[in-house]
Amino acid sequence: xxxxxxxxxxxxxxxxxxxxxxxxxxxxxxxxxxxxxxxxxxxxxxxxxxxxxxxxxxxxxxxxxxxxxxxxxxxxxxxxxxxxxxxxxxxxxxxxxxxxxxxxxxxxxxxxxxxxxxxxxxxxxxxxxxxxxxxxxxxxxxxxxxxxxxxxxxxxxxxxxxxxxxxxxxxxxxxxxxxxxxxxxxxxxxxxxxxxxxxxxxxxxxxxxxxxxxxxxxxxxxxxxxxxxxxxxxxxxxxxxxxxxxxxxxxxxxxxxxxxxxxxxxxxxxxxxxxxxxxxxxxxxxxxxxxxxxxxxxxxxxxxxxxxxxxxxxxxxxxxxxxxxxxxxxxxxxxxxxxxxxxxxxxxxxxxxxxxxxxxxxxxxxxxxxxxxxxxxxxxxxxxxxxxxxx
Amino acid sequence: xxxxxxxxxxxxxxxxxxxxxxxxxxxxxxxxxxxxxxxxxxxxxxxxxxxxxxxxxxxxxxxxxxxxxxxxxxxxxxxxxxxxxxxxxxxxxxxxxxxxxxxxxxxxxx
Numbered sequence: 001x002x003x004x005x006x007x008x009x010x011x012x013x014x015x016x017x018x019x020x021x022x023x024x025x026x027x028x029x030x031x032x033x034x035x036x037x038x039x040x041x042x043x044x045x046x047x048x049x050x051x052x053x054x055x056x057x058x059x060x061x062x063x064x065x066x067x068x069x070x071x072x073x074x075x076x077x078x079x080x081x082x083x084x085x086x087x088x089x090x091x092x093x094x095x096x097x098x099x100x101x102x103x104x105x106x107x108x109x110x111x112x113x114x115x116x117x118x119x120x121x122x123x124x125x126x127x128x129x130x131x132x133x134x135x136x137x138x139x140x141x142x143x144x145x146x147x148x149x150x151x152x153x154x155x156x157x158x159x160x161x162x163x164x165x166x167x168x169x170x171x172x173x174x175x176x177x178x179x180x181x182x183x184x185x186x187x188x189x190x191x192x193x194x195x196x197x198x199x200x201x202x203x204x205x206x207x208x209x210x211x212x213x214x215x216x217x218x219x220x221x222x223x224x225x226x227x228x229x230x231x232x233x234x235x236x237x238x239x240x241x242x243x244x245x246x247x248x249x250x251x252x253x254x255x256x257x258x259x260x261x262x263x264x265x266x267x268x269x270x271x272x273x274x275x276x277x278x279x280x281x282x283x284x285x286x287x288x289x290x291x292x293x294x295x296x297x298x299x300x301x302x303x304x305x306x307x308x309x310x311x312x313x314x315x316x317x318x319x320x321x322x323x324x325x326x327x328x329x330x331x332x333x334x335x336x337x338x339x340x341x342x343x344x345x346x347x348x349x350x351x352x353x354x355x356x357x358x359x360x361x362x363x364x365x366x367x368x369x370x371x372x373x374x375x376x377x378x379x380x381x382x383x384x385x386x387x388x389x390x391x
Numbered sequence: 392x393x394x395x396x397x398x399x400x401x402x403x404x405x406x407x408x409x410x411x412x413x414x415x416x417x418x419x420x421x422x423x424x425x426x427x428x429x430x431x432x433x434x435x436x437x438x439x440x441x442x443x444x445x446x447x448x449x450x451x452x453x454x455x456x457x458x459x460x461x462x463x464x465x466x467x468x469x470x471x472x473x474x475x476x477x478x479x480x481x482x483x484x485x486x487x488x489x490x491x492x493x494x495x496x497x498x499x500x501x
Contacts, residue, residue: 198420
């Protein structure tokens, strides 16, 4: 019987990696992910997890070591955040291109400068195009469940791609939440052993990461793109299987009171929970509002997203990151692009807020929705709105 | 290009011929190369713009060119003199630079 306990989310993420029987952990500590890697180190040292723990000298080395371990067929896990994610940036592209199903928890944290240890999505957005499967979780339970799913999805022979699980730094990682940790034998039954079709093996040598001159690079990249797109089916299938096994069902886009609502808000990550309370309050007041929670970020769930917003008049998008000198938040840009060819589409208003760990309260979300609806009514103003800046 | 002495046992192929006809669906997962040692077919000699000429009258078989060649494509022939395998030779000229007997010179490739 699964046990529900008050656990710090970071520790629960580490426990999820233990339940999934990770073989190699190569990691470097960085706030706010440290409790994940520290707890894993303890588990390995105490013999509770039979794995190789490689305490590398930097995040660049961490991802490089993960490449190697995944390439020989070891179930590989790591975690990082912010500057650490950026330090390993160049290696991320290699992991996805070489189809190595590494699972990485990213404790979303703002990028320097100025130095911030607090949460926002700028680190996640910086690695948007790296070819990894990416999901944003909104609470500790989702984090645990999706770390477990990540191994099953990534290592599926139809996918063979690395997976990032994004969870908000501090507002998730450092919270003690009531989490149901599945039983070890249930997880072992759910996640089969990792059997890559090809791996580094002296008895059957392969070359991974050879030179790709102009005559072949395009084909290689298109193969990668088609593969990431096709992974969507396996992700959906996997979430169905998880639901059947554990009773909790996940979907790429979750609608909260949004079926017929005229004004929709879109959020990702832990802000979704605060936003839900704002929606509840506003609906009690008779306002026709709803929430769209985007969980699957890559591959972008075009179908589910378009379906979720098709009846709305206004769609307000909250980004926790900014593309300087551009059209505002990356999520809002993608939302607009996804709706560009639709005959009927809502007016999109982009807000950038919650940067560097700044919280948005329930009343903050009410303000955002009200202002967003007003801006949509008044017509085109600025490219995007910056939320709650002192001017 | 003029006829080249070659040790390669496989038909001559230039870089663009080795895989240039492959469609994206034909590629192995992660474009891994599953045949070991396949690079032996890659005709790096295609790249050169000048070729080394070996004068056996001057060669004293000191083996310096053999050691210095970055491709490792210089070897001893039947008579014991050293010359480059033009299938791979990239024409860098290091052998010419290092030869103490001035037995090697670089000529423009046709």
